[in-house]
Amino acid sequence: MAHPLPSFAQHFHDRTKYDPETLSRAAGAMQGSQPLPFKTYRLGNSIDLKPYLEGAAEPDKEQLAWMRLSHLLINTYGLTAQLSLPSGEPFYLRSAPSAGGLYPAEVYLISRGNTLLPAGLYNYQARSHSLWRYWDDHCWQRLQEACFWHPALEQTQLALVTTAVFYRSAWRYRDRAYRRICLDTGHLLGNLELAGSLADYRPHLIGGFADSAINQLLYLDEAQEGAIVLAALADRLQVEQNLTPTLAALAAPTQTDYPPLADGDLLPYLHRITSMAADGDIRWQHRAATPSPADPESADPESRSAALPTDKYNFPFCLKVKTLTPPIAWDERLQGLENTILQRRSTRELSGANLTQAELNAVLDFTYQPQHYREQGFDAEPDYFDLDLIQTFVAVSGIDGLDTGCYYYAPHSQELRQIRFKNFRRELHYLCLGQDLGRDAAAVIFHTADLKGAVERYGDRAYRYLHLDAGHLGQRLNLAAIRLGLG
Numbered sequence: 001m002a003h004p005l006p007s008f009a010q011h012f013h014d015r016t017k018y019d020p021e022t023l024s025r026a027a028g029a030m031q032g033s034q035p036l037p038f039k040t041y042r043l044g045n046s047i048d049l050k051p052y053l054e055g056a057a058e059p060d061k062e063q064l065a066w067m068r069l070s071h072l073l074i075n076t077y078g079l080t081a082q083l084s085l086p087s088g089e090p091f092y093l094r095s096a097p098s099a100g101g102l103y104p105a106e107v108y109l110i111s112r113g114n115t116l117l118p119a120g121l122y123n124y125q126a127r128s129h130s131l132w133r134y135w136d137d138h139c140w141q142r143l144q145e146a147c148f149w150h151p152a153l154e155q156t157q158l159a160l161v162t163t164a165v166f167y168r169s170a171w172r173y174r175d176r177a178y179r180r181i182c183l184d185t186g187h188l189l190g191n192l193e194l195a196g197s198l199a200d201y202r203p204h205l206i207g208g209f210a211d212s213a214i215n216q217l218l219y220l221d222e223a224q225e226g227a228i229v230l231a232a233l234a235d236r237l238q239v240e241q242n243l244t245p246t247l248a249a250l251a252a253p254t255q256t257d258y259p260p261l262a263d264g265d266l267l268p269y270l271h272r273i274t275s276m277a278a279d280g281d282i283r284w285q286h287r288a289a290t291p292s293p294a295d296p297e298s299a300d301p302e303s304r305s306a307a308l309p310t311d312k313y314n315f316p317f318c319l320k321v322k323t324l325t326p327p328i329a330w331d332e333r334l335q336g337l338e339n340t341i342l343q344r345r346s347t348r349e350l351s352g353a354n355l356t357q358a359e360l361n362a363v364l365d366f367t368y369q370p371q372h373y374r375e376q377g378f379d380a381e382p383d384y385f386d387l388d389l390i391q392t393f394v395a396v397s398g399i400d401g402l403d404t405g406c407y408y409y410a411p412h413s414q415e416l417r418q419i420r421f422k423n424f425r426r427e428l429h430y431l432c433l434g435q436d437l438g439r440d441a442a443a444v445i446f447h448t449a450d451l452k453g454a455v456e457r458y459g460d461r462a463y464r465y466l467h468l469d470a471g472h473l474g475q476r477l478n479l480a481a482i483r484l485g486l487g
């Protein structure tokens, strides 16, 4: 339903926009030293996952199951590098990138009770690559209730929850941290989804859940930490867990009547009003398979094009460049994927050299055309919240054979459509807050959304979904670029 007043999500977005003035104020936000990005528990017991990172010569069934879980978690959010701070303290980097290296996310597993993990609650301790079992009781039914009886939880035995410890990121970014928290979590979801292909798990994303019920189930202090997203982890080696995907997003209320809020209060308010109540009358819907123009198995061409969502900017006069390309090769049993995830680092400086069109096409193809990667063992239709809400633009500054300018990437037609003709390096430098990366990049990829339209579809909770999806796409872009030796 359309609302005459801006929703709180729109208000939050406006209030947390940077301009030269707010940037200089934001720079003074940090007090004290960076919050520790790790949780510790007093009670419980530890399960070491490190021994299962090495492949045993002939692993038995149980060892194999531990190896799969161990690899899934290290690829999703494990430590992958160690730096030394000027104080001599170690600083750890992880498989997922994080704005400012603040790592607000925590990862939990909820087990229904299987041979591997007895029923209970587990926190992933990235520092020691172990699971901390801090609650040993059956809570699956409470989980199902809190997720409005999501169909994937009927058959699965394991669920992953990511939460945010808000202050870790708000320490530096204040209210704007909420954007980063959700983008960071999206990158983590990108890892989870891809690592699932490596480890034979299929994550079924659950974006609609009764927030407080999940927070209480995990024994979180809601003033400090809150659940952001859940995933039912289907074991692909169990026939009964090969499930039909369900739509991941649920609509929630829209708030247009909000009190005047001071800076610093916007983040907690946004998180609270985008939460869902436990008593909603919710019906989950299965997701229809998306027909794709490049998918030879989909229906006949006529019904296919009728069913396809339409791309934007289909002007007859604009330059259109097809992005069809051979898929990136990820090696036997996706070993190249695991190496890439574990070796990935953010590029700090770019050479300013041009890329080829083939390189740009390959990065776009891996990110937006997962159906081309089915044969290599990837999920051809991974879960997102709603990709129709996200638009992708590519500012081209140095791609051989491609005019400089701004292009819309049409995901269904698989082509770039030129909408502006100009070299934007100067503007990109400004838009990236004066970071040379923006100026020197051969291409800068933007994800944008019509926030008002998204809120009309999902209420203010759309704010979470949009950032999670943009982050998820971002991590695929990241990994494709690293795999090709690009920054």
Ligand SMILES: Cc1cc2nc3c(=O)[nH]c(=O)nc-3n(C[C@H](O)[C@H](O)[C@H](O)COP(=O)(O)O)c2cc1C
Binding pocket: 093, 094, 096, 097, 098, 099, 100, 101, 180, 183, 184, 187, 344, 345, 346, 347, 348, 435, 437
């Ligand atoms: C949402 C998000 C925004 C980021 N923004 C920037 C940025 O503006 N400039 C930059 O150099 N790095 C940026 N990064 C990269 C982080 O600084 C980097 O992930 C972090 O320092 C950890 O290093 P790693 O990615 O090499 O593991 C961003 C990362 C994320 C996830």
